[in-house]
Amino acid sequence: MAGPLEGVRVLDLSRVLSGPFATMILADMGADVIKIERPGSGDLARGNGPFIDGRSAYFMSINRGKRSVTLDLKSEKGRELFLKMVPKADVVVENYRPGVMAEMGLDYQVLSQHNPRLIYAAISGFGQDGPYAHKPAFDIIVQGMGGILSVTGEPGGPPVRPGVSLGDITASLYTVIAILGALRERERSGRGQMIDISMLDCQVAIQENAFSRYFATGEVPKPLGTRHPIATPFQAFKTKDGYIVVAIMGGEREQWPLFCAAIDRLDLIDDPRFADNYSRSQHYHILEPIFAEAMLKKTSQEWLDELSAMGIACGPVNTIDKVASDPQVLHRQMVTEVEHRELGRLKTVNTPLRFSRTPAQVRRAAPDLGEHTQEVLQELLGLSREEMEGLRSEGVV
Numbered sequence: 001m002a003g004p005l006e007g008v009r010v011l012d013l014s015r016v017l018s019g020p021f022a023t024m025i026l027a028d029m030g031a032d033v034i035k036i037e038r039p040g041s042g043d044l045a046r047g048n049g050p051f052i053d054g055r056s057a058y059f060m061s062i063n064r065g066k067r068s069v070t071l072d073l074k075s076e077k078g079r080e081l082f083l084k085m086v087p088k089a090d091v092v093v094e095n096y097r098p099g100v101m102a103e104m105g106l107d108y109q110v111l112s113q114h115n116p117r118l119i120y121a122a123i124s125g126f127g128q129d130g131p132y133a134h135k136p137a138f139d140i141i142v143q144g145m146g147g148i149l150s151v152t153g154e155p156g157g158p159p160v161r162p163g164v165s166l167g168d169i170t171a172s173l174y175t176v177i178a179i180l181g182a183l184r185e186r187e188r189s190g191r192g193q194m195i196d197i198s199m200l201d202c203q204v205a206i207q208e209n210a211f212s213r214y215f216a217t218g219e220v221p222k223p224l225g226t227r228h229p230i231a232t233p234f235q236a237f238k239t240k241d242g243y244i245v246v247a248i249m250g251g252e253r254e255q256w257p258l259f260c261a262a263i264d265r266l267d268l269i270d271d272p273r274f275a276d277n278y279s280r281s282q283h284y285h286i287l288e289p290i291f292a293e294a295m296l297k298k299t300s301q302e303w304l305d306e307l308s309a310m311g312i313a314c315g316p317v318n319t320i321d322k323v324a325s326d327p328q329v330l331h332r333q334m335v336t337e338v339e340h341r342e343l344g345r346l347k348t349v350n351t352p353l354r355f356s357r358t359p360a361q362v363r364r365a366a367p368d369l370g371e372h373t374q375e376v377l378q379e380l381l382g383l384s385r386e387e388m389e390g391l392r393s394e395g396v397v
Contacts, residue, residue: 003030004358010091015043019095021172027065028351039070042369060366068367095123108194118192127198139167146203153223170202232280237295243317263294340365
């Protein structure tokens with residue numbers, strides 16, 4: 001069935017993670033994503049392990065649903081072919097260092113002359129302007145510079161990187177949002193525009209609590225482990241045999257007394273120091289040893305059963321293998337399979353997007369390098385088989 005972006009064509013010049021993750025989401029929603037790669041080597045991510053029969057599992061996990069075309073954009077003929085493709089596209093996505101596309105003569109100013117309706121999305125570490133614009137940046141760099149590392153980890157401990165690439169992924173998500181907004185605006189104006197996404201900007205934008213607290217109080221936020229800065233209890237607890245997470249936020253007037261009863265500390269209920277979430281957070285140093293001692297008395301499952309029966313939000317701290325077999329995750333079909341032309345059926349994470357009429361879905365496996373070069377260039381540019389052979393012999397494709 002057609003997805004909500006059926007009929008939208010994307011020329012994807014991005015590589016590694018921030019751009020490819022964004023274009024994967026567009027492909028899941030039905031866009032025709034044509035991944036332009038360097039002949040012979042392709043996206044650098046193709047070299048990232050682990051491998052399945054020589055193919056990168058990492059690459060396949062973020063490039064599903066796309067068609068791969070090899071094209072040497074450093075050659076004059078390669079650039080000419082790309083410029084001929086631009087009028088047939090709706091979106092171009094790239095994540096090169098600012099200035100690289102201009103050096104190749106393929107920046108927005110040039111491409112928009114070939115297609116005034118083109119939406120051009122550029123992802124970079126620090127954006128297209130400013131004192132850091134030309135500095136190199138990777139995920140860990142912007143997480144550090146954007147403050148994420150300073151608030152992640154245990155109190156008094158060293159900076160801790162979250163277990164996912166928040167710098168890249170956050171930029172990916174904002175890029176998709178911006179592209180969808182630009183497509184909608186184009187319906188009114190008939191004109192495209194350039195989108196400038198900075199990974200550092202995105203890191204600042206997602207820290208709603210840290211910055212709001214700093215602006216309000218002047219106090220610099222610090223690592224708190226798993227707990228919440230203004231809600232208590234709201235964290236992971238060690239139990240007799242593992243860890244669980246407990247959160248009391250909404251409806252706290254009812255749930256705090258219930259939690260106190262569960263840990264056998266009724267004396268805490270009417271203590272004015274613990275009257276509400278914020279007060280409890282201010283006196284966390286008193287509550288922490290009480291919570292820790294109480295939670296060690298029962299197993300994780302015993303606590304989950306008891307707290308769930310009280311209506312208190314709680315859950316296990318699952319390892320990835322348990323998430324992959326979780327009944328809710330499986331019911332929502334978040335683990336699916338895709339057919340690879342040589343590797344057969346491969347498990348993959350599904351899209352979380354759910355539409356009632358125009359489904360987003362994993363539509364095809366990630367492509368092999370240049371798998372669709374002839375198909376796409378014949379389809380878009382009408383090149384003959386002989387012309388294709390000539391381009392191959394010259395190393396253009």
